[in-house]
Amino acid sequence: MQATTTKTVIGHSLTDKVLLYGALPLAGVVLGFFLPRIADWLVGLRWFPRQRMFEVLATWDALWVGLGGMLVGLLGGLFLGAIALDDTLKVTITNESVEFLKNEKTVTVPRHKVTTAFLDGKEIVLLDSTTRELAREKHDQLKSEAHKIPQAFRRHGYPWTDNGDPHADRFRRWVEDEPELPPGANAVLKARAKGFDDGDKGKADLRELREEVAKLGYTVKDKDKKQYWRPNTPR
Structure with missing residues (x-):
């Protein structure tokens, strides 16, 4: 929650943004880098579905594959972070009104x-x-x-x-x-x-x-x- 003398904001705090735009992209980068190794591990689990796809991924061990996976993971993490932030309610309270913002839709209620x-x-x-x-x-x-x-x-x-x-x-x-x-x-x-x-x-x-x-x-x-x-x- 962020508060000033004129307004108070609930949701969309700096902590929220750091977690969504920091943690998710970082997780995506790590996952992308280790994707071939993860695929190789899943190939060993014969009960796991889509074995053929993971067998192919497991053979991709070149450096460019890791870098490409990191880039895709980074972009995917940023995309998921944006979706999550958009789906989080932001409430802006002032002495004149209350504004609710979610999914790019705003509802404003006058104080009186x-x-x-x-x-x-x-x-x-x-x-x-x-x-x-x-x-x-x-x-x-x-x-x-x-x-x-x-x-x-x-x-x-x-x-x-x-x-x-x-x-x-x-x-x-x-x-x-x-x-x-x-x-x-x-x-x-x-x-x-x-x-x-x-x-x-x-x-x-x-x-x-x-x-x-x-x-x-x-x-x-x-x-x-x-x-x-x-x-x-x-x-």
Whole structure:
């Protein structure tokens, strides 16, 4: 976490960048250099699949092969580091707003709209005065570092609660054609349920359709590929 007098940044710290852009490329270089020897060892394991490919690699013991493997490993490590960093949530907190950045997508929440902020498991949640969720984003901080999140929000004057979701008891598990929901909300939740097993496209659909449910006056959250809902109204 990086903090100044004007803003606090959670995620994408210097340590994160050193680990991702240092450790991964280094591991790739080492792996590339020893690739022929690793292949030779795997050839001895007859149960290991793709033996023919490793037999060929084991014969590549020239210097250029090692150098080429190191270069490929270096580039591969940098590529994986960039992907990992892009998939890490970055939260920028100021006295005016909270900005969530992940996978090149930014969600900005103005400070004046936030009436409650809390952690729901590993998710940072911000609510407005009608109990509608302004943001629900999963953070990537280690358990030993998670305590700094409330500190950061309080530092900039946000109404943080340590008791978790004040409306947790209002959530109900969604079942198809839920009688207490209007047809439109049921239709969106039914379409949304299909996104859990669709990889990255499914994740995008889950987020987009959550916003559609919110427009209809309901909040939805996910747990173990199940949907839970509640109305966006004060008690």
